[in-house]
Amino acid sequence: MVEEWVFEFLKGTGKLLLNPVFYFLFFVAAYLGVFRVKRERKNFSVRAENAYFELRQLIPLGLLAGMVLSIVVVGAGLVIPMETIVFTAALTFLWSFTTKVRWMAPVYTLGFAFFATMFAIEQQWPLPSFAKSVTNTEESIFPAIAILLALLVIVEGFLILKNGRKGTSPKLVKSKRGQTIGIHEAKRIWMVPVFLLIPGQALQVHLEWWPVFEIGGSSYSLFLAPFAIGFYQRIQGTLPKEAVKLLGQRIIVFGMLLLLLSAAGYWYPLAAVGVVALAIIGREFISLRQRMSEDHAPFYFSKRNQGIMVLGVVPDSPADKMALQVGEIVTKVNGVKIQDEKGFYKALQKNGAHCKLEVIDVNGQIRFVQRALYEGDHHELGLLFVQDEKKWDSEAV
Structure with a gap:
C-alpha cells in the first residue's frame, strides 16, 4: 500500500512539471537576463554577468526553501483550497504583464488570490470543476492561507538576504542636474515549489492516478505548486550588498510578525483578512520606504576628485x-x-x-x-x- 502510494506520488510530481507557471518562470528569468545584458552593453559596451545568470538563480535556493516550507505546511496540516492555487497562478501571469517584477512577490499574488477565493466561494463563481475544492466559506480555510502567506514572506526575505546581493547590475543614469552617476539594480525571480494539502477529491475526479488520503475522516490530496518570488531594488546611496541585506532583514522580520498575527485567525476568522491586507500594505510600505531613502541619499557612485x-x-x-x-x-x-x-x-x-x-x-x-x-x-x-x-x-x- 505504501509503495503504491509512493509510486503514485512520484508519478504525480513528474506530471506537475507540465504546470504552465513552472515554464513561464523560466521564460521570465531568461527575459530578465537578456534585457539586463542589452542594457549593460549599451552603458559600458560590455556585460557584467552573462545572460544565463538569472536562470541559474531561479531554482537552486528556491528549491531548498520550498522543501523546508513543504515540511512545515504539510506537517502543520495547513489545507489550501484549489481555488487559491488557481487564482495565484492567474495573478502570477497577470502581474508579469505590468513589467514590474516585484509584483510577482507572494503578497501580490497569493495575497490578492486570498480575496479572490473569498469572493468566488461566497458569490458561487462558475469556476471550472478542476478549480473547485471548497463548497462553502469554511472558516478554517482562510487562516491557513494567511499562515502560508506569512511563511512565503519569510522565505522571500531569506532569498533576498542570501541571493539578492549576488550579481547586482551596474547602470548609468542622468541626475536631475544633468550629471552622469552610477546606480545598481537587483532584479531577480525565484521559483519556490511547495507541496500543499488540497481538500476533498477535486483532483482525483480529473486525474485518476492522483493519490488521495484521509486524515480525521476527511480526504486530502497533495499538490506541488510553484510560487514565484519577484524582487527588484534600485540602489544609489550605498553599497549594493549592504542595501539588499538590510531589505532582506526587514522583510524577514515583517514575515515573522505576520506569522504571529495569522495564528489568531483560528480563534478570530476575520483576523486572517486583516493579516492578508496588512501583508499587502506593509510590503508596499517597505518598498516605498526603501525607494524614498535611496532617492534622498547622496550619490554613492559618482565622480571623485581622488581617483x-x-x-x-x-x-x-x-x-x-x-x-x-x-x-x-x-x-x-x-x-x-x-x-x-x-x-x-x-x-x-x-x-x-x-x-x-x-x-x-x-x-x-x-x-x-x-x-x-x-x-x-x-x-x-x-x-x-x-x-x-x-x-x-x-x-x-
Missing part, C-alpha cells in the same frame, strides 16, 4: 581575480595618479605585461593589488566606471 570609483567588476576578468570590489576607488595605476577613466587606461598601457593598482577600499583603507597580464585577458581589466563617453539611460534621479 575613480569601481561601479562594476566583470566576472572572471583580471580585476575579479585581483579581488577588486564594487565601491573601491582606484587612485594609482602603475605608480601614476589618475583622475578619470582616460588616465586609467593610459597608465595601464605603460606596462603591457603587468599592472599594479593602489586602491582605497570601502573602509577607507589603502591597499595594493597587482597581477601579470596575459594574452587574452580583458583589455580593460574588466572594470566598469562612471563615465561620460558611453550611452546611458535618460532616467532622471
